[in-house]
Structure formats: structure tokens, C-alpha cells
Amino acid sequence: MGVDMRDLSPELLELIRLTSTELPPDVEAALHDARAREQPGSAALGALDSILENIGLARQKSSPICQDTGTPLFFVRHPGDWSTRALRDQIRGAVAEATKKSYLRPNAVDSISGKNSGNNLGDGAFPTIHFEEIEGDELTVELILKGGGCENVGAQYSLPDGWLGAGRDLEGVRRVVLDAVHQAQGQGCAPGVLGVAIGGDRGSSFAASKEVLLRPMNEPNPDRQLAALETRLLEEGNRLGIGPMGFGGNTTLLGVKATSLHRLPASYFVSVSYMCWAYRRRRMIVHGEDVRYP
Amino acid sequence: MQTLTLPLSPDAIRRLKVGDAVRLSGILLTGRDTAHKWLVETFIRKTRLPAGDDLDVERAIRPLLEGGAIYHCGPVVGGLETKDYRFVAAGPTTSTREEPYQGDVMRHFQVRAVIGKGGMGLRTLEACGEVPGVYLHAIGGAATLIAQTVTRVIAVHKLDFGVPEAMWVIEVRDFPAVVTMDAHGKSLHAEVEARSAERLASLLGA
Numbered sequence: 170m171g172v173d174m175r176d177l178s179p180e181l182l183e184l185i186r187l188t189s190t191e192l193p194p195d196v197e198a199a200l201h202d203a204r205a206r207e208q209p210g211s212a213a214l215g216a217l218d219s220i221l222e223n224i225g226l227a228r229q230k231s232s233p234i235c236q237d238t239g240t241p242l243f244f245v246r247h248p249g250d251w252s253t254r255a256l257r258d259q260i261r262g263a264v265a266e267a268t269k270k271s272y273l274r275p276n277a278v279d280s281i282s283g284k285n286s287g288n289n290l291g292d293g294a295f296p297t298i299h300f301e302e303i304e305g306d307e308l309t310v311e312l313i314l315k316g317g318g319c320e321n322v323g324a325q326y327s328l329p330d331g332w333l334g335a336g337r338d339l340e341g342v343r344r345v346v347l348d349a350v351h352q353a354q355g356q357g358c359a360p361g362v363l364g365v366a367i368g369g370d371r372g373s374s375f376a377a378s379k380e381v382l383l384r385p386m387n388e389p390n391p392d393r394q395l396a397a398l399e400t401r402l403l404e405e406g407n408r409l410g411i412g413p414m415g416f417g418g419n420t421t422l423l424g425v426k427a428t429s430l431h432r433l434p435a436s437y438f439v440s441v442s443y444m445c446w447a448y449r450r451r452r453m454i455v456h457g458e459d460v461r462y463p
Numbered sequence: 464m465q466t467l468t469l470p471l472s473p474d475a476i477r478r479l480k481v482g483d484a485v486r487l488s489g490i491l492l493t494g495r496d497t498a499h500k501w502l503v504e505t506f507i508r509k510t511r512l513p514a515g516d517d518l519d520v521e522r523a524i525r526p527l528l529e530g531g532a533i534y535h536c537g538p539v540v541g542g543l544e545t546k547d548y549r550f551v552a553a554g555p556t557t558s559t560r561e562e563p564y565q566g567d568v569m570r571h572f573q574v575r576a577v578i579g580k581g582g583m584g585l586r587t588l589e590a591c592g593e594v595p596g597v598y599l600h601a602i603g604g605a606a607t608l609i610a611q612t613v614t615r616v617i618a619v620h621k622l623d624f625g626v627p628e629a630m631w632v633i634e635v636r637d638f639p640a641v642v643t644m645d646a647h648g649k650s651l652h653a654e655v656e657a658r659s660a661e662r663l664a665s666l667l668g669a
Contacts, residue, residue, distance in 0.1 A: 234604065333667065351660065351663045356582075410662060
């Protein structure tokens, strides 16, 4: 397309608005299921009622579900004829515009001076944009808004971990992930969803633990062993009894998503990205003139 | 359900117990990481000299803090360009980051309610016993719902800290929260953590 490449700024602004203000249906359904599992009159049930009421109100008023609109994480898969430089400019422009419209809170802070840029634009890593060139003629932009509270309780383990008795196998992975859930308590805005990456180096491992959060809630892991691990971690994580907001209760986790990467012989990292219940992720697909937000 | 009106008396605080659901009304102040660091370094430990409008701001907020509430919140605020401010989204932020400061701030300014999420540690719990004070847990992420209870934005101090870190003076009506740390030494967070540690040990076969 070259210089004729389409300007997607308005569509990208709509993607950001949608992500910030309307929780995906699969996440909302999981929260309704969690509500059904809590005791009448409990603080846990009260928390879930407020959460569900807030989700409806945010959608109706087109206002942010959570005031911490987080780090915008964009995942762009584009055909070869799209310019990633032009797309980056359009994404950054849309982020600044969304901030002006109060869909996003100004969140980009200079780490040395402490100054907030005021428009959510920082250096190259803020917002975070991943590009991947793909076959075909469909452009897909996915966005996750990941708040600071849950980001702060993410964890990375280097196995073996003697303290937790965690060796370099899936049993070791189970042990450290349960420790991460316990350490997080309610601070990551439970009930959360875990992104777990096994292997890689420290950087690729954490990146994969976030990208795996793009998967739908109810889609089983294609890998049989990882699927079994996800099921077990979900069940055992919930047995910790931390509950919504850490008030105690039956639902601490809404889901677990795991993936693996090749690693060096010397390294065995397990990275856990905790996503809060306000699991804001949306997708936009551009095909010719057609733009969809499925 | 108990209703609380700011400012809070010591008796009103002592009546509150962990687990109580409350609705809070009155004028309060938001303050999070930068504000707590600034308060402690400038007015309590005095490791830096007041500069700029520091003393004016302290004079303005002191009467609000005495018997008052501090809310760990970095809101989304509309009307920034016209200064016709309104809270669009205003849920709590994670309180534990203020643990190194909170107890000192409560004692120095006689703050009787700290509102946030995730709970706080032993130092804050001790200050709750002394001042006396309580920790009120708001529902994390319920930002649009909570913003509905903000009836008025009265003033903003230290906007140069950035919108999330500035100290916003707001009036709230029926702000919903749960007492999770009380003036009698009880903390729901300590209880939940101890129980989850036991269950973790049994899941790990330790």
C-alpha cells in the first residue's frame, strides 16, 4: 500500500475505548460463575456484586472499568504491505487522543525525573507495541490494558528453587506458581487470571507470560500436559481461599493460561503474569474496508 | 451497613469491627505514593526543606486530614483543560506501597481512616490502635461505580505530581467500603494470609 496506506487512527481509538470500558463477554461470564460459588452475605459475594455492577455501569456510560488503565500492550499482526512505522505513529496518536477523552489515565512517568508525560506517550516501550508480519491480507490489532496493581505481583522463578522444593519439571512449575498466587494475596485484584510461561530467557519468558493472556478463557490448551497443568493450578489456586479482593472466599483465580518456550540448558525460568479481574483485552480485524471488533 | 460521616470521632472509629460494611460521606483527600513520600520527608522526618507551595498546601490539607480520611486513589479526571474537574473513574490503588509512610502520617496528622485496597501491614495496624484509626477496603477496579459517589471535586493540590499522584479534595456520598483492619488490632488480611499459607503448605506436601 505504501504511501496510500489507510489511516486507522479513528478505528484504533475505538479499539482503546472498547478495551477500557467494555469487559470481554468471556471474562464477565467467568465472574458471574464466581459469584454463584460464594456464600450469601459474605464479603466475597459483596465484592463480586460491586464488580459486576461496575462492569455494567462502565459499559453503559462508556467510562473506564478501572481508573488504572495500565500499560497499553498492543499486539499487531500485519500483512507485508503495511508500514509498521506508520502503524506505530497511528497507535501512538490514538493513545494520546484516548487520554484526552478520558478513556485512559495519563500513566507514562519518566523514571528519572518523576514527571508524568500527561498523554500516555513515553519512550519506545510506552505504549508497548509488538509487530509480527504474517501471511494473508488481514490486519489484526489486539490490545491488553494491564494495570499496575496486578503487574506488581507478577513473579519470575529460576528453577531449581530449594526453598519451595521445585525442580526442573512440571511439578516444580506447579509449586512455584502456587507460591506466586499465595504471595499475591488479594493485591493484584483477585480473582485474577494467570499467564504462565515456562522457559525462555528472563525477557522472552515474561513477554510470553503476557502474550498468552490473549487466549480466550474457555479455550483448552492444545498441549495435553499444559492443559492438565492449567486445570490443576486453577483448582489448587482456588483452594488457597484468598478469594475476591483477598476477603477470603472460593474464587481466587478465574483461569490459568500456560505456554512454554525453548530455554538454555543452564536456565529454567517460570514467569507468572497476574492479570486482575478487570481483564481488559480486545481485538480489531481490518480486512479491506471492513473493520470488525469480534 | 453502617454510615460514617467525616470528620470521624474516636468513638465512631472504636465502634467499627473487621467485616463491617460501611458507607462513608463527607470531604476527603486522595493521596498515594508521591504524596505520602512528600508528606513524610517534608513535614514529619524533615529530610528536605519545604519549597514552592509546600507550606500553603500543608496548611490547606491539615484540617481535612485531622479526623479525616485519606484515599489511595489515582483517578481518571475529566475537564482537565477547562479546570471544570469531574471524577470519571476512581477506584482504589494498592495500599501496601504506603506501608513505610502510613503509620507516621496517621499519627502526625491524626488521620482516622485510610481507604485503599489489598490491606496494609503491622506498622499501619499499630497506628490504627493508637490514633485510633481504621483501614477501609474499597473494591479494586470498581472505578466507575465509585466515581458515582464523588459528588464534587473541591480542589486539587500538587497537580505537578501528575493527575494520578496529585492530592484531590473531593466530597463523597455513601462511598462503599469494608473495614478490614480495625482499632482493636484485628486484620482480615493477616487472617486470610495465615490460612492461605497453611493450605499452600499442605498442597506442597511440606
